[in-house]
Amino acid sequence: MSNDDGQDRGAMLSPDATQDRPGKLLRLADYEPVQMDRILGELRGYWEGLRQGRAIPNRADVAPRGIRRALDYAFILERIAPGAARFRLAGRHLIDLMGMEVRGMPLCAFLNTSSRGRLSDVLESVFFAPQIAEIVLGSPASYGRPALDGRMLLLPLRSDLGDVTRALGCLVVQGQVGESPRRFDLLSDIEFPVIPGAKVVEPSPSPPGFAETPMRWKSAPPPKPIAPLPQDASPAERRARFRVVSNDPPSKPPGELQ
Template sequence: MTLREQDIRCDGTTARLDRIEAYWRGLSAGALAPPRAAIDPNRIGAALPCVFLLDAVAPGVGRLRLAGREICEIAGSEARGLPLSCLFVAAARPRLAELLEQAFGAHPPCRAPLISARRSSRRGHAELLLLPLRPRAGLPPQILGALSHDLCAGAHRFDFAGPVRIGAPPAQRPALRLVHG
């Protein structure tokens, strides 16, 4: 992604995911992901419509256990019970399966830029966030996730638009100063 593309991105879309990820990191105990019971929807606040809870049902496959209003709008119907892959174009599903397999089995968060495959959609910003939850004995692994976008309302199917970040965000570099000589 170029610096210009970063400037154009919708700050609200990225900011919502930043807040969710910061909340998840605050609940994490060192290298351990937080348990589902620790998640308080009230603390997620305005980002709740783009949040979902995903259950592992097979290798690389996750089913939406809970889905916020925006996830249901993207799906075009009630999204609860659907596989997350239904929000992606067929060509993107193998990459999604790899990410889910990694997220269900590990503890670092995954973040991926997306693009809408809808032809009538203006070029906007979308991003997927996958945050593993600590597994509970006898139950399938779960992920707290979010899909935030600044696209027009309605159903969308997504493809990946660039590199996926796994783990902590890159450290912020200090701002450069202009020195007149």
């Protein structure tokens, strides 16, 4: 590398950054604040462009080069059960929030347990209606974890089989991540129809499931007491009350190999 190249590289960093000790990790987010509206708007605009007259675009139409500026915040979900989906792909921002690779993890891993039921309802409405959902998230401050504000966008996609079991989305968070993993409370959500003017399907509450009161366990009725034998019982009657139990292995039929 020439000397001019070195001067240009140094000019890209702030004066404070050039004085940092060697090996310190620099994040672009430290110098350029995250713009939630821009990222969510670009991803939704990209999804709208993929439709080409269709209600729902196909998963195969999504290309990373089309969402370069939102790629770190984007993800693709696969529906695995009613109200449940896992990450097929996820950007670097989500990995930073969780502190680990998130591919294969369920989407609910990013939410606190008290908010997962509502997330499940919203997620199922995205796949079932189908429709678009935008979620407002918040994570209160705690030791080593500054407060965070975030937003999530969910956009339905068709799989290769033609069913709506995929979703393109993004998760954008403002603030210092601090200690990972970071989990959020679902503060509010709003749904939009995929076709302007269509009716919005409100997310229906999930069934109580394990929260239901368990049924009382009923034991089997006690066996009826056996009447005592009379004094003048015959030997046959007495033998009927006994059963021979043997620990010897059963005999094998003649001709069978031992």
